[in-house]
Amino acid sequence: MSAKTPNTAYNRVITLYFCLIAVIGYFFVYLVTPVSGIDEQFHFERALQVSQGNLFPQRYDRNMLGGDLENRLIAFARYFENRRDRALSSDRQAAKELADALTGQPSGRERLEFPSTASYSPIMYLPSGLGLLTSRVLHARIDTQFFMGRLGNLIGYLLILALAVRTLPWGRLGIVLLFTTPTCLHLASTYSADPLTNALTLLFFALCLRSLQADSLTRRDLFLLALSGGTLGLLKLTCCVFSAAILMVPPALFTHRRSWLLFCGGVMGASIATALLWNIVFPFVPAVYWKTGGDPHLAAHLLLTHPWHVAGLVIRTLESGAHWWWLDIYGRFGGGPPPQFFKIGETASLMTAVLVFLLALTERKGPSRPLIGALFLSIGLASVMLILIAFYVGFTPVSSAVITGLQGRYFLLAAGAIYLGAIVSLPQSADRRGIGPILLLLGGVLTLRVSVAAMEIYSQNWH
Template sequence: MAGYKQWIQSEIKDYWLPWLIITIVFFFSSLYIYENRGIFIHERESEHLVVNQQRNDMTLGELTGNMKLSQSFRVEENTFSRVQLQFGTYGRKNHGTLLFMLKEQKSGKVISRQKLSLSKLPDVKNFYIDFPPVHQAKGKGYIVSLEGHHLQSGNTVTLWRSAKDSYKNGSLTINGKKQPGDLFFKVLKVENKPLLSKTAFVLVGVALLLLFLGSVVLIRKCSDHLHKVFLIIAIPFGLIITLIIPPFDQFDEIEHYFRSFEVSEGKFTNQTVDQRLGNYIPISLVDTVQDVRFIHQDGFKYELVRQEFAKKLDSDHRVFTRNYASSYPPLIYFPQALGMMLGRLIFDSPLAMMYLGRLFNLIAYISIVYMALKIVPVKRKLFFTLALIPAPLILAASLSADGITDATALLFVAYILHLAYGKVNQINRKHIATAILIGLFIALSKIVYIPILFLFLIIPTSKFSSKKEYIKKFAYLFIGCMIPFVIWNLMNLKNMSVPDLRINPGVSPGDQVKFVLTHPLYYVKYFIDTLYSEGNTLVISMLGKATSNYLYQAPSIVIFSYLFMLLLFGIIKEETEISIPVRNIDRFIFLGIFSIVFLLIYTALYVGFSPVGAPIIGGVQGRYMIPIAALFFLSLSYPKIVSKDGKLGFLIYTIVQCSMFTLLLHYLVDINS
């Protein structure tokens, strides 16, 4: 007992600041959980899918005059109380009304009659029409109808429909004439119940707080082993984020979902069918996306997602689809594809495949970063902090290929630093082969990141037998990484030749290149104007201010805590690094490569995303800067500022863990709000 007391006194004396921060965060976290209890224990709507016609291939056109449309359907549940439609307003503020009616098909009895004001209809968002619950409905047919009155073109709305008769339990009629497709609609049963009982909420809250305290204790025990601390923080946070971010809510996750499935089937390139470019993917994958995407506008719809797990993969019925992520090489989708293969074998569920794809992508990210932290000889706390900023870790917990790109870029920089400053006396073929193996992921991911390979130039010539050997080995590295890049792009020429129809109108890469070459000063001005107007947003989005389609916001204190730590560890030199000289020329190389890639990213988006001659460069996102972030902060290194405080590690690990835990609690509330 006396020894235990002495240990506590020693901890408080030596590490009073980290434990004070931990105590404050624990107190405010407990208060935050309590204050937001209503989100979890008060009654809220829980939707159950009753009827689903999810095809939305085309629109009906404007609803004009006295047009009347009707959609019949059959119910296989006992109760329903909501119809979901999706209107298109053409971006206008329209005026007028639509008469909505729900009636029994057999008897013609009107169950609900409502007037819908066109001015209140949202554009391309789910619109709910509620009515008193209809009971004993199983096996019965019903009709939904919408009727306009003197609606004028240019001042009205439209609805989505399927092109073919994919829904067999009903039909669409317009002005009494049967149509080949069906209305895009859902019928739902709505219940009011809490997400968690009071007891369950208390247990979950206590479990989260215990997880926080337990991880802090483990971090303190492993504080001399930075790579182990990384695992203690990254694994639980990543696993929880993998589960709580709603399906397909991560940036471009739908495209990555389809691409991961293609790779899991060995389909590495698009095929040409009837002069169209794409691949055949199961309709059940498309249906899964339609069922659960964009349904979480007012909180995670757990019941709808749970129902989706029961749906099975139907590999026999497929649809030809152009997936723009198919232009990315299959290698960077290997973890996701492996997870989806396992999901297909074990669960045979498209949604389970998605979650397993996320999980394997996270495992790959954590494994690669773990290796980077083990080998990097300088700025280890900088690399640790970079690996745990919210954006890359959250991207890694999705199906995005950015997770592998970010991790391998960090590993490549760490490995080159290991060769330059580590205990490597002579660079041999094994070192070059390893660098090629890591570097080819960078070359394959995006062409703009290829200059990162020139980081090889920081390795002193003294580690080679001669200058000729130095040049030869650099040539091996560069050519070794470029060969897969060239091969892939030759295989992918068809896909690259077809324009991306999702980009802004007025985009013409060829004409934009001519504009930049003939008006270089204008381009420089537009580049500077873009940095001036959007530079601060770029930095905070790189750190993870908003990382999903619904833009769940990270607290500002988390973002600026990370920014402070990155700047601090970029500038100062740790005591263990005193014997490792970082030359001035090296800092120049770090900054030079960062600047070149930075400019290439902007130029690529100006050429391929922005309209010709646009005064602002569009499409730039902070996550594109993550692979080169380490180079920027390394360029800030100032060898005369040395940290000799051996207790600094636990303080920094504490701040990172507190930031991650704060972010996690914030997400749990935000996602369910």
């Protein structure tokens, strides 16, 4: 057996796994009831706006953003929205007849307000927007246009995730398993901004880790690092903290240490500046829009003047929420009231968590780099704290004993950073890549089982 055989088998298993999740995602695209994904209605409206070439939202007043959208697609989505909000199943034949009627009507525009997603930059909606645009250019039916947008999001996510995994020098299998849970595939196969946010951040992590093996950095390498890290703030406000991963790029690859400091500082500064600038120009305060009872000004004041009070809220939130956040990452489906919202796969989620832990012990790794591991751990924990503070200030009712509005998927990137930190911190060990692919395939079987169960539930709501 040649020395290259294990590596070839390793890569083939990853390819096989990607084929499996692509098939699962494809079925999710067409079997999940339209606008019944997690917050899908609002993400769909922003993706439709981007597909029309309107990268910036229209402003109606300080807290209201939106735009003029293609009325036929909005009418198609509204049928499912009304059924969803009334906890009723949707009828395929009725939807087909509606699509037939709408396809034959002239195109027009309808003004809508959707500030929760209009305040997002267009980057996360480019794949779904391209899918919508392509189907519109091809004069596809209205229902086909809707599903083409979903398909574009899925393809965009899988391509960028595959690129990130290929770029990663270590930790590939665990990252693949973490970011292809049934919920991740559900999000990627609907109109969600999370998939591109996660994949692009992972790609930046991979580029930073890859630099640890480099003998030098070309202008292309520097450009990719600067572009991917400097624009993290445009994904989500809290993503700017991940730009600190640029500090793992070795100073020895630069002519002078001052050049390294300027480069790293520039990347982190650009990420923070773009995040602040975008959110100042296009602000969205959930507590005001959804009337949650939160008071951002009072919360910010308490954060500065009574930090121990806020620390107590954080501790109680972690105590009450951390145990279910992993299931939320793994088996949360749908938006709106039941039956379009449900959680399944608790046992499978626990088994997958064990598999991820075992993968960390068996994956190929380079020499131990505890400082890099500490950096990743710090970034992951800082991300968790930033998310908690953001929801405390922007969402939580003043009288609440815990921070509200949180979902497990918000912490997935932090989990990925902590996993990579563990990988690079562990000592170099014997090559056990023959074990890792088996663990990954076991995780794939669990993902398939839970995904099929979710599709069966959706088939009862979309028949």
